[in-house]
């Protein structure tokens with residue numbers, strides 16, 4: 001059973017005096033499986049936060065359905081095992097870090113006993129905030145606030161964690177620490193849904209991603225599959241290629257790039273195999289054959305550009 005499932009989810013906001021309509025989400029259907037780290041990507045205003053808010057019943061869809069753990073999100077029981085780090089969270093700034101966690105822990109129904117205090121200390125330690133626990137959070141840096149927010153979201157040991165821009169404003173070392181924490185949570189079987197603009201990070205930790213543009217789902221899939229550039233192959237050889245062989249390669253694929261020990265071809269699998277046969281026939285040993293990959297950022301930019309043109 002998927003942990004999150006939506007069917008034709010649509011959200012139309014009307015705002016301002018003129019009641020101008022904004023389609024924040026159009027017929028969005030997707031699912032997230034247990035134990036996955038799922039990344040939702042999209043330009044500003046694409047509808048990412050709107051989707052999280054619908055899944056948490058903070059706002060309601062205009063049409064369509066959403067379920068968490070098989071329960072309709074309108075039923076508050078769906079949220080029993082859910083943690084949430086909101087985008088631009090604003091904790092009361094007169095509280096200390098420890099008080100913030102205590103307050104939100106009690107809001108989520110945790111009993112203020114010794115185990116609860118121990119859990120808060122553990123999380124402050126994990127986030128490297130122990131020495132700041134009795135400091136009012138108005139003195140916290142942006143990165144510290146973000147880590148406190150993450151601690152808040154996992155305090156009650158939820159099975160599903162929504163993180164809206166978890167590394168926003170966090171320095172590279174802090175981002176690595178957050179990534180390691182998320183990977184550790186995944187290893188414990190937790191499901192993580194995250195919104196992020198930091199595509200290199202998403203690429204490092206997410207199993208699957210969806211790309212949203214102007215409320216439409218424009219791409220979805222496994223990160224490894226999406227970043228494999230179709231039909232672009234590189235062959236590395238042990239022996240160098242002579243001119244005669246290079247000409248024969250160009251006869252198979254006129255656009256092939258042939259260097260000293262490397263051939264690049266975009267002419268598809270059949271031509272790739274023809275080139276390999278030619279090399280083998282000429283007693284050239286093959287070191288490796290690889291399919292070229294693009295970064296998630298390159299994919300994202302191409303997908304959004306194409307969608308904006310169409």
Ligand SMILES: Nc1ncnc2c1ncn2[C@@H]1O[C@H](COP(=O)(O)OP(=O)(O)OP(=O)(O)O)[C@@H](O)[C@H]1O
Pocket residue numbers: 013014015022023024042043044045046047048049050051087
């Ligand atoms: N409460 C609201 N009333 C009216 N319009 C809204 C409201 N909330 C969001 N919108 C609009 O809905 C669209 C989607 O907004 P949303 O915040 O979901 O985008 P996002 O993908 O999270 O963007 P960002 O990357 O900037 O956080 C935007 O056009 C936004 O202006």
Ligand SMILES: [Mg+2]
Pocket residue numbers: 048049050087164195
């Ligand atoms: Mg947002």
